[in-house]
Amino acid sequence: MRREVPLIITILVGTVLIISVFIPPLESLGESFTLFFDIIAVFAFFLGGGNLVRVHVLKLAKKKRDWPFSIVTLVGFGVMLAAGLFKIGNPGDIAASVTAEGSLFNMIYRNVFVPLGSTMYALLAFFVASASYRAFRAKNREATILLVAAFIILLGSTPFGAWLTIWMPESMSILEIPNLAVWIMSSPNMAGQRAIMIGIGLGVVSMSLRLILGIERSYLGEDGA
Amino acid sequence: MRYVLRCVLVAALLICGTAYAQTEDMVEDTVMTAMAPAPATNVNAFDTDNDHGHSVTVTWDLSVDDGGGTGAVTGYEIHRWSPAEMVTLDSLRGLLSAVEAELPNVADSSAEANLRRDSLRLRYAALIATSVAVGDDLDTEMKARRAAVKEAFLAALDGLPAAHARYPENGNWQLLGKVAAGVSTYSDAGGKEPTASSFIPDYCGFHYKVHALTADETVYGETAPFGPVECYGQWFNTGRVPVLLAVLIFGALTIIFVSIARRGADLYVRPLAGIEAVDDAIGRATEMGRPILYVLGLGTAADVATIASFTILGRVAKRVAEYQTALIVPTYEPIVMTVAQEVVKSSYLDAGRPDDYKDDTVFFVTQSQFAYVAAVNGIMLRELPATCVYMGKFFAESLLLAETGALAGSIQIAGTDEIAQIPFFIVACDYTLIGEELYAASAYLGREPILLGSLKAQDYAKAAVVVFALAGLLASYASWGHVFTDLFKVTN
Incomplete structure (x- = not known):
């Protein structure tokens, strides 16, 4: 029963939602199911918070490796929870918005959380540089093609790239670096992307059919292999 | 001298005449501009096809003065004839909403609340014939008013087809919207719930007319009304x-x-290097005595990519259980965490090693994108996993994760259906499942004939x-x- 019930729900909901695409009066069913999902998600937040506390308290209690990090996590979680639940420092009463200007929650969010997030995001610039360095090493034929294409696109986006081929006659304008960069992006690149998108579309349908027909059950833990 | 004077007089008369003629022309021009443009022609209205009803499409042929002719048409206004009962319905809808909003506040005895209730009683008296006693029990009073308003509202709804059939008596033209010059179609689509202010009833004979507008809004060309036309829903979207x-x-x-x-x-399916590497990667982790990190991405449990990732996680967890290797699954979403826990637990059970499953194998980190990245990157640099598997939906964090994994010296296998992130995984990971290969991965790993x-x-x-x-x-x-x-x- 543990596996049959979820399977029946999947088959039933999946079939109804497929039918609703073709039956206009049933179109709003998709929205209703999304609403059900959101309601379940609200309860899952308690599971998430509970799991976070349990895992880190256990780590702390057993003094597992790197346990001091758990203190930081639990203190951060507790402070934000208290600031939000009790509306600490809120200019209004308990009914005021949790993100009201002047509240402790808002202050921590804007002065600690946002800068930390921005710092992580900023690391992307360095990672792009290191990844590009590794990717553009002409180790084989594919990597060489990648290198040449990337070089043309980078050069085509700069005034220097345009200047380099400005002397070309009108009849050969397609070979001007900015035009070449546009062609690479709009023809081979677009063709490749569309091929991937078609494949993804078919893959999604195939995966959905496997789930709806009950062929794919490994997400229920039923392997059978 | 006399001759000269005569000439001057004639010249003056000529100039005056010319000036007068010019003024006449100008007046004529002004009259031309102020004249109504040619109206739109062939107005047609029909039920919008392949929908759930509550929508009429209006079409017309452009006025000859739209683009051509005097070129005076600046746009079109679409009007629908509305019986007086539609106004009553709107008022009842507003009153019903006000009474329902008042019900939870019956305990409020402030002066402001009393004023609000008095105004509500006045609105009620103006619309509903059934009187309700004003007593001390506000809750009973408001519930009685709600019931009476609801009844009147439903009665008004039932009367709409008859009210529209009465055209053109006791009603007026209501402006629906404007479209620019050159546009010859308008969709009069409304809500299907009677309680919505945009509600358009089905099976009512509507009449429409179109105004060809000029720069001066008071000057327009008007078509003859077209109707009646009813809207209704279809059972199949052709x-x-x-x-x-x-x-x-x-x-x-x-x-x-x-x-x-x-x-x-025996069905042949082309081999996928990324999938075939999974078993090797698990073997490598076992030999090195280091854990395997499995990242499900930032998708929700409703995303097909995440569902595909669950199936792969199930296969990986089973192998991990068989090889007795450690598995770390940090999750971004509580529902994903719950499902992943069940998947991993079941895989350990299927592998015959339920006791090896640890509750902290799958855990929730955070629902903030970059905080999640910081946590997972920290795990990578502290635990130095032998293998990192990224399967699911990924966004800006894809490269941050994959580059850190490369720094940690892990074998990395990634798969996503996010086209923008595929190049990042290709450059930073050892194997990448591109698009649909992610959905195929579970079947490859299982090698089941049916899959x-x-x-x-x-x-x-x-x-x-x-x-x-x-x-x-x-x-x-x-x-x-x-x-x-x-x-x-x-x-x-």
């Missing part, structure tokens, strides 16, 4: 027939290949797409490409 056919053909292919596989046929059958159907569908693309290319060269594309046209 605009999606090509999609239905494609789904049926694809479903039939899947069922055919699954039955072929069930009969024991491979569905993959075979997918491959045939891809072959069909290639054939159709080539046929479309040839059709466009033969100048009947539009005939070919119309076969696949999907509306709504």
Whole structure:
């Protein structure tokens, strides 16, 4: 029963939602199911918070490796929870918005959380540089093609790239670096992307059919292999 | 001298005459500008096709002064005749909403609340004949008012078809909207819930007219009213027939290949390097005595990519349980965490090692994108996993994760259906599953004939797409490409 019930729900909901695409009066069913999902998600937040506390308290209690990090996590979680639940420092009463200007929650969010997030995001610039360095090493034929294409696109986006081929006659304008960069992006690149998108579309349908027909059950833990 | 004076007089008369004539012309021009433009012609209104009703499409032929003629038309206004009962319905709807909003506040005895209730009672008295006693029990009073308003509202709804049939008595034209010059269609689409202010009733005979506007809004060309026209819902969306056919053909292919596989046929499916590397990567982790990090991405449990990732996680967890290697699954979403816990637990059970499953194998981190990245990157640099697997939906964090994994010296296998992130995984990971390979991965890992059958159907569908693309290319060269594309046209 543990596996049959979820399977029946999947088959039933999946079939109804497929039918609703073709039956206009049933179109709003998709929205209703999304609403059900959101309601379940609200309860899952308690599971998430509970799991976070349990895992880190256990780590702390057993003094597992790197346990001091758990203190930081639990203190951060507790402070934000208290600031939000009790509306600490809120200019209004308990009914005021949790993100009201002047509240402790808002202050921590804007002065600690946002800068930390921005710092992580900023690391992307360095990672792009290191990844590009590794990717553009002409180790084989594919990597060489990648290198040449990337070089043309980078050069085509700069005034220097345009200047380099400005002397070309009108009849050969397609070979001007900015035009070449546009062609690479709009023809081979677009063709490749569309091929991937078609494949993804078919893959999604195939995966959905496997789930709806009950062929794919490994997400229920039923392997059978 | 006399001659000169005569000449001057004649010249003065001529000048005055010319000036007068010019003024006349100018007046005539002004009259021309102020004249109403030619109205739109052939106004037509019909029920919008392939919908759930509550929508009428209005079309017309452009005024001759739109673009051509005097060129005075600046746009069009669309009007619908509305009986007085529609106004009553709006008022009742507003009153019903106000009474319902008041019900939870009956305990509020402030002066402001009392004023609000007095105003509500006045509105009620103006609209409803049934009187309700004003007593000390506010809750009973408001509930009685709600019941009476609801009854009146439903009665007004029932009377709408008859009210529209009375056209043109006791009603007026209501402006629906404006469109720019050159546009000759308007969709009068409303809500289907009677409680919505935009509600348009089905099965009521509507009448429409169109005004061709000029820069001066008081000057316009008006068409004769068109009607009656009713809107109603359809039971089948014919605009999606090509999609239905494609789904049926694809479903039939899947069922055919699954039955072929069930009969024991040996189906060949092309090998995927990324999938074949999974077993090696788990073996490597076992040999090195280091854990495997499995990241499910930022998707929700409703995303197909995440569901595909669950199936792969199930296979990986089973192998991990068999090899007795450590597994770390940090999650971004509480529901994903719950499902992943169940998947991993079941895999340990299937592998015959339920006792090896630890509750902290799958854990929740945070629902903040970069905080999640910081946590997972920290785990990578502290635990130094032998293998990192990224399967699911990824966004800006893809490169941050994959580069940190590369720094940690892990073998990395990634798979996502986010096209923008695929290049980042390709450059930073050892193996990447591109797009649909992610969905195929579970079947490859399981090697079950039934699952491979569905993959075979997918491959045939891809072959069909290639054939159709080539046929479309040839059709466009033969100048009947539009005939070919119309076969696949999907509306709504």
